[in-house]
Amino acid sequence: MGLFIEPPTDADRGYLNLWEAKSNGEMAIRAALEELWVKYEPYADAGFPSKFARHPDEHFWEMYLTVLLLDEGKKIRPRKDVLKAEREVGPDICVLEQGRKVWIECVTPGAGKEGHPDSVPELGGKRTLHAAPRRQVELRITSSLKQKRDQIRAAREKGIISAEDVSVVAFSGANFWAQSATGGIPHALSAVYPIGEEYMIVNGDTFEVIESKYALSTKIPRKGGPDIARTAFLSGEYPELGGLIWSRRTIGNFVGQGCDFVYAHNATAQTKLDAKWARWSREFLIHTTKDEYVLEELTQEK
DSSP states (O other), rough: OOOSSOOTOOOOOHHHHHOOOSSSSHHHHHHHHHHHHHHHHGGGGHHHHHHHHHSSHHHHHHHHHHHHHHHOOOEOOGGGSHHHHHHHHOOEEEETTTTEEEEEEOOOOOOOOOTTTSSOOOSSSSSOOOOOHHHHHHHHHHHHHHHHHHHHHHHTTTSOOOOTTEEEEEEEOOGGGTTTOOOOOOOOHHHHSSSSEEEEEOOTTTTHHHHHHHHEEEEEEOSSOOOSSOTTTTTSSSSTTTEEEOOOOOOOTOOOOOOEEEEOOOOOOSSSOTTTTOOOEEEEEEEEEEEEEEEOOOOOOO
């Protein structure tokens, strides 16, 4: 069976557009999705095409991530080997390694309630300048991170995830990919570490930039409630998580594009992935000293 089936009555509008595929762009996206499906089908839950038709963004993310990990040479457990209890409680993806498993829970946060000051705002059609909604994106990430942490904790308590295993949360920014564009610190990193605004130290005589640093910022401000700590990966409250994956790839912008995966290691994790476990687009470690936090971005192999 192919990925695109006769649409159910409650199919997503975007899915219907791709099912009809009237434009060259839509035909190219549909063909690329079918190519992903050929690789992903042995790892997919039963009824995946029907679920994809109703919630394409969420299910695309799980499929896309799985296929890229397969292309990296990772050994992923096929669906036929997943026990019923693990399907109901365990994370979405299980990577098999010698002596342990790497569990990956996928999540595609929504933008929040439309019009709420803490939700990610829609991009208007008018060409106007406005501040990038970093705060709102960070809030969407921290909210989902806590929920997924609790799910992984429950899976550990049930014995599905062992003490030697590594658990990772993989975030898709599909619902606010344009609003989260940045050339600096990725939003997912500043949501879990106290990284504030970047500032420069400048030579007063030559105006040459001597050094760039980031201000310490321990809270994400909220309009509709108490501020949220941006210290999840330093506080010790998320030891179950080895780190997080962040991507802005969506159904509409993955064709012909390379991997954009960012990986942020959790400094307080009980079990962690090795550095350069995969060929991430960007990878970050945090080193703590007596006086400061040192952010290290690892050089990626080409």
